[in-house]
Amino acid sequence: MSNAPPELRTEPPPPTRGAAWTGMVLLIACSAQFMVVLDVAIVNMALPDMKASLGLSAAGQQWIVNAYTLAFAGLLLLGGRAADLVGARRTFLAGLSTFTAASLACGLADNGATLIAARAVQGIGGAVLAPATLTLIMTTFTEPRARARAMGAWSSVNGVGGAAGSVIGGLLTEYSSWRWVFYVNIPIGIAILTAALLHAPAVPAASATASASGASAGPAGPAGPAAPAGHGGRGGLGRLDLPGALSVTVGLTALVYGIISTASSSWTSPHVWAALAVGIALLAVFVVVESKVAAPLVPLAVLRRRTLAIANLVMIGLGSAMFAMWFLLSLYMQQVLGCSALRTGLYFLPSCLAVVIGARISTHLVRRTGPRPLLVTGMGLSTFGFLWLSGITVGGSFATGVAAPFVLCALGLGLAMLPVTAAATAGVDRREAGLASGLVNTSRQVGGALGLAILATIASRTAGGSSSPGAQALTAGYGHAFLVAALFTACAALGSLLLPGRPDQAGPGPAGPGPTPGGPR
Structure with missing residues (x-):
């Protein structure tokens, strides 16, 4: 047991392994992230068929998305803390198993209530899984440049998963059944689970490491919250x-x-x-x-960090607009423009590619520019795109009325997501990686759940609130919703002006990552 003062104690780094092993860990983490993002995109494509098959109302259709999102948002912090306390490998395996099993339950659902409940369980699995994927990367890649490349690859998976999900969801819905949009997760989940059991690192949990080094409870000071291990000698799960x-x-x-x-x-x-x-x-x-x-999920002292607090507020505004964008455009294209699920999925491809391009641009620029310029630019592009989308018409087409503004919104999302995550996690101690990543992802999910509820409700009320509004009423409702989405992203752009403007202002702390790019779930 170490006799060093608490402020001088550090967690031992994970064992050094070869490039092949670190590449396998990155593949496992990115594959799990891919599966989660794939599921979200697939479900968007199948929403109209689910509504028709199960007799769902417009509100029930929203709950298919929000049941997942709310469980995910509410438990992400718990999942992030679990990754810190009991180890990333254990939480990764638990989350992946839950998510895969819940996907089977979703596919077997024979009524709306069962499907919504199973989606909530999927959200629980995702809340445990998502922060564990990022924590695996942050604890495996400790050199700043290698971590930047790894997190850039992890973030780009969001766009790739979205693109694949749009097409696969369209294909499965068009030529099979909406149930297969959930069944497809099962073989992917089993394959990742097998690989993780064989190769995922058993990095010591923060609690176990701190306990072994004799760490004691104490205030975090300006660098961040106290390590979770400082709260007595109970096991990690006991402190959740x-x-x-x-x-x-x-x-x-x-x-x-x-x-x-x-x-x-x-x-x-x-x-x-x-x-x-x-x-x-x-x-x-x-x-x-x-x-x-x-041992709180969110030590309130952590919110005193100006950059962390502002970054999470910006993420809420960003998520509020972006979640609803995919949901509403999928409905508009299928219910108003008369596109099939497959054609809608194919039409989503340019925007998914735009997210990837924006993410790659941010990966290369964020260390030189700092987060603020990229965030302001990204949210500015998205604001313009939403204002453009607010003018959609019944007689329009994807090429003339949707494609260009949709791509602008998605490009802005790709540009903004990496630097806002970088700002939120800059200077965070490695033992608190789960907390920081869980907090920023929670902000996105909370914003997404509230934004979808607000914007979909605005669309429904503008459409007259009837159970089967006409195309004209639906279009008017979606237009009003996109106008409010522009307000959300404009507020996010203004909030971004309060973030650090130079790379050295968001530089790494003694044990934390620098302004390296990260990404959403």
């Missing part, structure tokens, strides 16, 4: 903040339910007010819990 995870997940669900309910009820309806009040109250409980428990 389950009350915090439960309160934030149920609180967000109630808040989103209240917002979605306004599509068919007035804001003054008792059940709307009750849902909103419960949601706000539980989120307040979450803040209180985080200030009281020994």
Whole structure:
């Protein structure tokens, strides 16, 4: 047991391995990320068929997406903390197994309620899996340039998975059944699980390492929150903040339910007010819990870091617009323009490619420019694209009315996602990698859930709130929603001006990564 003062103790680096082994770890992490992103894109393509097959309402259609998103958002921090406390390998295997099993349950669902419940379980698996993939990379690649390349590859998988998901989802929906958009995850999940059991590193958990070195609890100081290991001698799982995870997940669900309910009820309806009040109250409980428990999901002191707090607010604004974009455009193209699921998937390819291009540009520039210029540029492009999309018409076409603004929005997303993640994780100690990555991904998911609820509700109310609105009403609703999405991205661009403008201002701390690119789930 080390007798060094706590401030001088560091976690031993993982064992040095060869390039073939590190390449295998990167392949495992990227493949898992690919599967998660593939699932999201596939589901967007199949939404109209799911609605028709299971007799879902417009609100039920939203819940197919939001059941996953809310479970993911509410439990991502728990998943990130689990990766820190019990090890990235264990959490990776648990999340992957849950996600794969839930995919089978989704495919077998024979009614809307069962499908929505299974999607929530998928979200739980994804919440455990996603931060573990990033933590595996951050703990395997410790040299800044190698980490930048690895995280750039991991981020680019989002665009590749989105492109593949759009086409595969269209093919499966067109020529088979929407159920196969879930079944396809099963062989992929089993293959990744086998590879991870053989090759994923058993890096010591932060809790175990700190305990072995004799670390004690104490304030984090300006560099960041205290290591989770400092909270007594219980096992890692015993220090997971389950009350915090439960309160934030149920609180967000109630808040989103209240917002979605306004599509068919007035804001003054008792059940709307009750849902909103419960949601706000539980989120307040979450803040209180985080200030009281020994090992909080979000040590409130971490939010005193200006760059981290601003980056997460920007991510909320970004996610609010971008989640709804894919959802609403898929419905517009199939329900108004009359595109098949396959054609819609093919039409999504240019935008997916634009995300990849934006991500690659950010990978090469963020270390030289810092996050602010790329974020402002990316959100500016997306704002212009959404303003353009707000003018869609019933008699338009993809080529003349959708393609160019869609690509602009996606290019802006690709440019912005890497630097906002870099800003949020800059200077974070390696033992807190799960917390930082979980927090920034949670912000994106929270923004996505709230944004989808708000924008889809605006679209529905503008369309008259009927169960089967006409093409003209649907188009007007989508146009209004895109106009509000432009407001979200404009606010994100303004918020980005408060982030560091020079690379050295977002440079690495003593044990943390520099402004290396990362990405969303």
